[in-house]
Amino acid sequence: MKRDYYEVLGVPRDADLQQIKKAYRKLARQYHPDVATDTPEGEEKFKEATEAYEVLCDAQKRQVYDTYGHDGLRRGGGGAGGFDGFEGFGDFGDIFSNLFGGAFGQAFGGGFGGGQQAGPARGSDLAVEVELDLEEAAFGVEKEITFTAQAVCTECEGAGTTEPDSVKTCADCGGRGQVRTVRRTMLGQFVQMGVCPRCSGTGQIIENPCAECKGAGRRPAERKVNVNIPAGIDDGQRIRVTGKGGAGERGMRSGDLYVGVRVRPHEIFERHGDDILTGVDLTMVQAALGVTLNVPTLDGDEEVEFPAGTQPGDIKVLRGKGVTHLNGHGRGDQAITVRVIVPRDLDEEHRRLLEQFDESVGAEHYAERSEGMLHKLRSFFTS
Numbered sequence: 001m002k003r004d005y006y007e008v009l010g011v012p013r014d015a016d017l018q019q020i021k022k023a024y025r026k027l028a029r030q031y032h033p034d035v036a037t038d039t040p041e042g043e044e045k046f047k048e049a050t051e052a053y054e055v056l057c058d059a060q061k062r063q064v065y066d067t068y069g070h071d072g073l074r075r076g077g078g079g080a081g082g083f084d085g086f087e088g089f090g091d092f093g094d095i096f097s098n099l100f101g102g103a104f105g106q107a108f109g110g111g112f113g114g115g116q117q118a119g120p121a122r123g124s125d126l127a128v129e130v131e132l133d134l135e136e137a138a139f140g141v142e143k144e145i146t147f148t149a150q151a152v153c154t155e156c157e158g159a160g161t162t163e164p165d166s167v168k169t170c171a172d173c174g175g176r177g178q179v180r181t182v183r184r185t186m187l188g189q190f191v192q193m194g195v196c197p198r199c200s201g202t203g204q205i206i207e208n209p210c211a212e213c214k215g216a217g218r219r220p221a222e223r224k225v226n227v228n229i230p231a232g233i234d235d236g237q238r239i240r241v242t243g244k245g246g247a248g249e250r251g252m253r254s255g256d257l258y259v260g261v262r263v264r265p266h267e268i269f270e271r272h273g274d275d276i277l278t279g280v281d282l283t284m285v286q287a288a289l290g291v292t293l294n295v296p297t298l299d300g301d302e303e304v305e306f307p308a309g310t311q312p313g314d315i316k317v318l319r320g321k322g323v324t325h326l327n328g329h330g331r332g333d334q335a336i337t338v339r340v341i342v343p344r345d346l347d348e349e350h351r352r353l354l355e356q357f358d359e360s361v362g363a364e365h366y367a368e369r370s371e372g373m374l375h376k377l378r379s380f381f382t383s
């Protein structure tokens, strides 16, 4: 026994279109096979709801159903209400696109062949990865990326044949690329538009296809693409290169190339946003007396002065020595954290000197207590 369509959707008999859509959307979300994987009856419920929705959202079909019930619909073209089966009933994709819009509709449509596309296929999007040094990421670089993917056939230049005269209109579909099939089922007569099997939807038959690509106009090949990687790119980011993905069939649009960026960890530089963190070791004497040292930066060594009385954890900031801001101007900073190293394994003479020094230096010289590295780093990031 077939359930009443209003009952299936859980709406009153005088429900308006909005109510019907809302009810169906709710059920579809609940029972769509892609969603409700753990409920075996989900697919049945989904089909039932879709069928009910198809009828009730169509004024003509709804009237037939209201007047004659399921029998009225089953009579199809011969019925009193007289409509031609379920035109396009199989095309769930369209229903979903209308209901949910873009992405959701497509995601659902895919499972039912609703996204079935006629004609030559466009090229597929590809994802590749490129590994960079920190310096390359900081300043930008042009990289040649090599990968294997569909490329335009060089023999026929994508036409699928080297003899243009051998391209004929498909006799089965008259060049439309689609054929109508009529199916009789318990639900009634289904009229479906489908991709023409003879020409695969292209509407054309190539009598002498290109020997290299068998008429596809593309074939797998090693591809080289030069990619401009902008300064400031960071690990995990992606660059889209339009039209550099897989070639389409017979001159159709190419897909896009997505280049995922990996940045190799650097031996001495640690990146933090657009800032660079480094450390420098001062001996306790250098820290106490002050010293000028060559410190590595992204631009090469730079002379940096550490004043007398430099404390462990002190941070020296080199403005504008960090990574270039992506899509902007200027650069981040470089922060140099001071570590103070203490001598080990001192002999008697050294010990004596230090003890002597210690006795002669009053507590006031130690007045500035170390704030601790974390505190100082925190104030660098908030500055």
Ligand SMILES: [Zn+2]
Binding pocket: 153, 154, 155, 156, 157, 158, 159, 160, 161, 210, 211, 212, 213, 214, 215, 216, 217, 218
């Ligand atoms: Zn070819």
Ligand SMILES: [Zn+2]
Binding pocket: 170, 171, 172, 173, 174, 175, 176, 177, 178, 196, 197, 198, 199, 200, 201, 202, 203, 204
């Ligand atoms: Zn055809």
